[in-house]
Amino acid sequence: MSWARALAAIVWKDLRLEWRTGEAVLTPALLALLLLLVIVFALPPAAARLEGVFTASLWTAVFFAGTVGLGRSFARERAEGRLWGLLLAPVDRSAIFLAKGLSAFLFLAMVALVTMPAFFAVFGQRLEAPLWLWTATVGLVLLAYSGVGTLVSAVAAQLRAGDVLYPVLLFPLLVPVVLAAVHLTDALLETGGWGTARSWVHLLIMYNLLFWGVPYLIFEYVVEV
Amino acid sequence: MHVDLRAVTRRVDGRRLLDAVTLSVEPGQTLLLCGPNGAGKSTLLKVMAGLLPPTGGEILYDGRPASRWGPALRRRLGVVLHETLLYDELTVVDNLVFAARLFGVPDARRRAEGMVDAAGLRLVAREPAGRLSRGMKQRLALVRALLHRPSVLLLDEPYAGLDARWSAWLTDLLAAERARGTSVILVAHEWRTAWPVADRAAVLLRGRLARLLDTAAWDPDRFGGEYGRLLHPERPQAAGPSGAAVGATAAVLSAGAPEGESGP
Amino acid sequence: MTVPTTRPKKTAAVLLAIAAPAVVFAMYMALIWAPDERTLGTVQRIFYIHVGSAWNAYLAFLIVFVTSIGYLLRRRPALDAVAASAAEIGILFTTLTLATGSFWARAVWNVWWTWDPRLTTTLIMWFMYIAYLLVRAAAEGEERRGRLAAVFGIAAFATVPLVHFSATWWRGMHPNIVQFQGGTPRMNMDPEMIVTMLVAVAALTLVNAALLAYRVDLEHLSRRVALLRERVRLEVES
Numbered sequence: 001m002s003w004a005r006a007l008a009a010i011v012w013k014d015l016r017l018e019w020r021t022g023e024a025v026l027t028p029a030l031l032a033l034l035l036l037l038v039i040v041f042a043l044p045p046a047a048a049r050l051e052g053v054f055t056a057s058l059w060t061a062v063f064f065a066g067t068v069g070l071g072r073s074f075a076r077e078r079a080e081g082r083l084w085g086l087l088l089a090p091v092d093r094s095a096i097f098l099a100k101g102l103s104a105f106l107f108l109a110m111v112a113l114v115t116m117p118a119f120f121a122v123f124g125q126r127l128e129a130p131l132w133l134w135t136a137t138v139g140l141v142l143l144a145y146s147g148v149g150t151l152v153s154a155v156a157a158q159l160r161a162g163d164v165l166y167p168v169l170l171f172p173l174l175v176p177v178v179l180a181a182v183h184l185t186d187a188l189l190e191t192g193g194w195g196t197a198r199s200w201v202h203l204l205i206m207y208n209l210l211f212w213g214v215p216y217l218i219f220e221y222v223v224e225v
Numbered sequence: 226m227h228v229d230l231r232a233v234t235r236r237v238d239g240r241r242l243l244d245a246v247t248l249s250v251e252p253g254q255t256l257l258l259c260g261p262n263g264a265g266k267s268t269l270l271k272v273m274a275g276l277l278p279p280t281g282g283e284i285l286y287d288g289r290p291a292s293r294w295g296p297a298l299r300r301r302l303g304v305v306l307h308e309t310l311l312y313d314e315l316t317v318v319d320n321l322v323f324a325a326r327l328f329g330v331p332d333a334r335r336r337a338e339g340m341v342d343a344a345g346l347r348l349v350a351r352e353p354a355g356r357l358s359r360g361m362k363q364r365l366a367l368v369r370a371l372l373h374r375p376s377v378l379l380l381d382e383p384y385a386g387l388d389a390r391w392s393a394w395l396t397d398l399l400a401a402e403r404a405r406g407t408s409v410i411l412v413a414h415e416w417r418t419a420w421p422v423a424d425r426a427a428v429l430l431r432g433r434l435a436r437l438l439d440t441a442a443w444d445p446d447r448f449g450g451e452y453g454r455l456l457h458p459e460r461p462q463a464a465g466p467s468g469a470a471v472g473a474t475a476a477v478l479s480a481g482a483p484e485g486e487s488g489p
Numbered sequence: 490m491t492v493p494t495t496r497p498k499k500t501a502a503v504l505l506a507i508a509a510p511a512v513v514f515a516m517y518m519a520l521i522w523a524p525d526e527r528t529l530g531t532v533q534r535i536f537y538i539h540v541g542s543a544w545n546a547y548l549a550f551l552i553v554f555v556t557s558i559g560y561l562l563r564r565r566p567a568l569d570a571v572a573a574s575a576a577e578i579g580i581l582f583t584t585l586t587l588a589t590g591s592f593w594a595r596a597v598w599n600v601w602w603t604w605d606p607r608l609t610t611t612l613i614m615w616f617m618y619i620a621y622l623l624v625r626a627a628a629e630g631e632e633r634r635g636r637l638a639a640v641f642g643i644a645a646f647a648t649v650p651l652v653h654f655s656a657t658w659w660r661g662m663h664p665n666i667v668q669f670q671g672g673t674p675r676m677n678m679d680p681e682m683i684v685t686m687l688v689a690v691a692a693l694t695l696v697n698a699a700l701l702a703y704r705v706d707l708e709h710l711s712r713r714v715a716l717l718r719e720r721v722r723l724e725v726e727s
Contacts, residue, residue, distance in 0.1 A: 002300075002329040009326035013312070016323075020314040020353070081308025084276055088310075089327045090300035151644060155637050159627035168623060169641065172616035173648050176655040183659075203654060210647055221561050222640050224278065238631045239716045240723070 006091040010099035015106070017076070024069035024107040032065035032115040036122060048123050055185045058119045062112060063145070063178060064167075069107050070149035071166040073100050074157035083157075087223065097150060097219040101212065104146035104153075112138055129188040137188060140204045141181040147211035148173050154215075154222045180204045226252055226301055226376035226408050227287050228273070234281030235265075235272060235432075242268045244432040245282065250425075252376070255399065255409040257423035257440070259416040261456055265432040266412040267307060270379050273410065274304045286377070300328060303375030305383055309362050310369075313355025317346050320354050321369055328373040340368040345394075359386040367395065371402075378402060380411040384418050396422055416452070420445050428455055501702030508695035515541075515685075515692035523685040532596040539589040540686055541693035542582045543611065549579030549697060550614065550646055553621070557642035560635055566712065567705075569635035572642060574704035576621050578697060583615045606656035613652050617645040631712070 018024045039057045040048070047053055077083040086096050116138070120127065127134060152170045156162035180200040187197035194201060215222070228250045235243040243265050250256045258266050271277045273284060275291060275298065284291045286298060311320050321337035330336050341350045344364040349357060354365065363386040370378060378399075384392055399409060399422045413419040416426070420440060426448065428436040435455050438448075519537040526533035552575040560568040587608065594603045602608075624641045628634035 005329055006327050009323055012326070013315070013319075013323045016319060017312060017314055080313070081306055081310050082312065084271075084306060084308065085310035085324070086327075087276055088274065088299055088302070088304055090296050090298070090329065092296055148644070151640075155624065155640055158633060158637055159624060160629060161627060165620075165623055165627055169620045172613055172620055173644060175613050176648065176651040179655040179659055199658060203651060203658075207651055210651070211644075214644065214647060218561065218640065218643070221636060224636060239719060 003091050003095050006089050007095050007099045007102070010086065010096065011103050011106070014100070014103035018107065023072050023076070024103075025110045028065040028069040028107075029111045029114045031068055032061045032111060033118055035061040035065060036115070036119060040122060052182075052186060054119070054123045054125050055182050055189070057123070058116065058185070059178060059181050061119070062115060063171075063174065065111065065115070066108055066145060066149070067167045067170060069111065070104055070146070070170075071153055071156065071163055073104050073150055073153040075153065075163050075166075078157050083223065093220045093223055094216045096223065097154070097215050100153075101146050101150040101215075104150050105143055108142045108146055109139070112142060125189065127189070128192040130192075133193065134185075134188055137184050137194075137201075140201070140208070141177060141184075144177045144180075144204055144207045144211060145174065147208060147215065148177070151211065151215040151222070154219070176203060176207055180207075227285075228377060228408050228410070229285035229288075230273070230282070231285065232282035233269070233272060233279050233284060235268060235277065236280045241432050243272065243279070246429070246432070246434050247282075248427055248434060248437055250377075250408045250410060252406045252408055253403055254424045255403055255411065255422055257416060257419050257426040258410060258412045258429060259414065259426065259452070260429035260435075262414075263431075264429040266429050267381050268432075269429065270304075270381050270410065270412055271306070274302055274379050275299055300373060301376045303370035303373070303378045305366050305370045305378075305380045307381050309354075309366050311354045311362060311365065314353055316351050317341060317354055317357070317365060318350050320365065321372065324369045325372045330373050336372060340372060344368040345391075360388060360391060363387055364391060364394075367398070371398075376407055378407055378409045378411070380409065382413060383411055384413060384415065392418060417445060417449075420448075428452060430455060498703075498706045501699060501706055504695060504699035504702050508692065508699045511692040511695050515689045518685045518688050523681055524679055526682075529597060532593075535589050535593050535596070537686055537689040538693070539586060539593060541689040542585040542589060543607070544690050545693050545697045546579050546582035546586050546611065546614070547649075548694065549575045549582060549701075550618065550649070552701075553579065553618075553642045554646035557639035557646075560639045561643075564635075566631070566635070567709075569631075569639070570705050570708040570712070571701070572635075572638065573625060574701055574708055576618050576625075576642070577704060578700050580615065580618050580622070581700075582693075582697070583611055583618065586611050587615065604656075604660055606653065606660065609656035609659070610649070610653045613656075614645075614649060617648070621645060631715075 014024070036057070039061065043053065043057075074083070077086065087093065089096070119125070149170060152166065152173065156166045156169060159165060180203050183197045183200045184194065184204075187193070187195050230246055230248050232245040232247055233243055234241065234245055246265075246269060248256070258269065260266050268277065272279050286294060286301070291298060312323070315323065318334075318337055318341055321340055322333050325333035325337050338350075341347055344361075344367070346357075346361060346365060349361065354362065357365065363383070367380075367383060370380070383395060387395060399411075402409060403422075409422075411419055411423070420426075423440050426436075426438055426440050426443075427434060436451070440448075443451075515537070519534050523534065523537070525531060553572050556568045556572040556575065559565070560572060590605075590608045590611070591601055594600050594605075594608075621638060621641055625634055625638045628637050
């Protein structure tokens with residue numbers, strides 16, 4: 001199926017580029033760790049143990065550091081007319097969105113893989129919930145983040161000073177995801193399961209359907225160039 | 226592949242970049258597209274490549290409109306643009322492998338390596354593409370367009386950046402493609418270099434097709450004269466830049482306002 | 490490119506002519522005619538303009554959503570003009586909603602802000618539509634501007650229900666009893682209050698329509714100017 005091959009090709013290309021440049025995993029991961037430092041310095045000594053401070057700090061770092069890599073998703077296709085190179089491919093434009101979204105998700109997952117253990121260690125936080133549940137929850141959050149993040153990246157890449165505008169355009173749309181992330185991870189840390197926070201999972205699923213489904217349908221219009 | 230342009234128009238923000246362009250290219254034919262800067266040559270090529278939608282008219286490939294072909298049409302097109310479309314941080318080979326995979330070329334790596342040799346880039350195959358010279362990048366872009374064995378080649382200034390030796394290489398390459406029955410449309414500002422490979426020449430002026438002729442019937446110098454006349458028709462000299470500008474502005478403003486419009 | 494100029498202006502003038510007395514009438518009803526609220530007294534009257542603004546904010550953004558979809562499908566510049574105008578007016582009404590909501594909170598609970606779900610949603614929407622205007626400002630070329638703004642407008646509006654749910658659940662699963670709209674207060678409203686509220690909403694909707702008409706007309710004018718400028722530039726160039 002040529003569609004799948006083209007998708008795989010783009011993901012492969014992004015991974016290859018990442019190996020050479022480190023702009024989608026290495027830099028954001030470093031930034032997240034630096035944010036961890038800043039947060040530790042900014043918090044009063046006893047505050048780290050307080051309820052909710054851990055998840056707030058963790059997700060602040062992840063969401064902000066994530067924009068660095070996510071924003072580059074389409075911005076890097078701007079130079080040398082590379083986006084046209086992608087548009088010449090004999091596949092639906094939606095495949096480009098899916099491929100970029102998938103790359104974004106993989107990169108975010110890698111950033112989380114590095115960042116989260118560091119946060120747990122520094123805050124002395126213990127994970128009572130089963131690891132697979134934590135992973136699934138974080139995965140759902142990052143999936144939503146990469147969906148909306150890729151769409152906004154495609155829009156911002158066509159704007160003047162798009163990389164500066166990127167976080168401003170993204171964050172208002174991201175609010176439900178942030179709320180869901182914090183609520184679910186709090187529930188996991190306190191009760192070891194989703195418990196009453198289960199409705200947030202439904203919200204995340206809805207969000208994912210929305211922000212993977214809608215861009216998939218209209219991506220043709222987004223990259224018309 | 227038979228390419229048929231019928232009254233292709235493209236208007237953006239009120240400007241007519243392409244105005245009812247009608248022409249056709251037979252399989253095995255090479256069409257040279259020339260004209261001054263801003264004439265719409267690159268735009269026309271991008272419209273033919275499916276990168277920009279036409280606002281009017283249609284393009285038929287082998288008798289079928291582009292809209293009915295869908296994305297599969299692009300597998301038959303090989304495109305070289307002004308921009309290199311290369312990833313600077315990827316190696317020469319990886320750039321080709323990516324393009325091959327993107328276009329569904331079987332045994333992508335083998336084909337890519339073959340093209341590296343065809344372009345004479347073996348020595349720099351593992352270098353990041355960004356380190357290549359202008360000419361090398363151009364050669365890379367050209368072979369990339371051929372990876373998937375297209376039936377139509379759309380080339381925007383393919384000779385740009387190539388020295389005499391590699392210009393000859395490109396000419397041979399185009400002759401080989403012509404023999405294979407590939408339709409070639411190439412844009413060349415420096416039309417003299419491309420003249421020998423072209424069967425027909427089209428002159429684009431302000432988005433309109435001003436001239437379409439057989440190169441066999443025209444001596445290049447005679448064409449040069451004709452071309453010059455098309456670009457700079459005799460016209461009374463303005464008193465000075467300000468005079469012409471003011472006159473032009475007044476003409477545009479009075480033409481732009483519909484009847485009954487009041488106000489300053 | 491033909492751009493209508495006289496008609497929107499006429500429509501706008503007519504709408505204004507209807508809206509102005511409607512607003513005066515609504516003010517009379519809200520400030521004088523409607524009865525004092527049992528516990529809160531006079532200060533409750535800000536509720537009428539608050540509800541009217543909130544409704545019109547959402548209406549304006551709904552217009553942005555619909556015209557955005559329409560623009561992507563039909564590419565008619567008029568649709569884009571309406572979208573841009575509605576977004577601006579929506580921000581206006583959103584600001585008004587937030588401000589009146591804030592005054593209410595100050596008067597009733599002695600805080601300038603409260604994370605009531607509806608206020609929170611309105612605040613997020615405010616950010617989203619500012620972002621929408623930023624997209625419009627940063628895009629080069631009318632076609633690109635219209636297209637990208639439409640995409641963003643669709644994405645933004647689609648998020649609104651999700652934002653609303655998030656904001657509602659954020660402060661606990663059950664709605665706050667002290668909510669000042671919906672739930673308890675509404676059901677306990679005197680019929681006169683309900684009527685006043687509806688009149689206020691209607692009056693502000695007329696204002697919305699009048700503003701929209703004027704703004705769209707302005708948008709058309711500015712596009713004509715841009716067009717003429719472009720033509721002059723082309724003439725001078727050649």
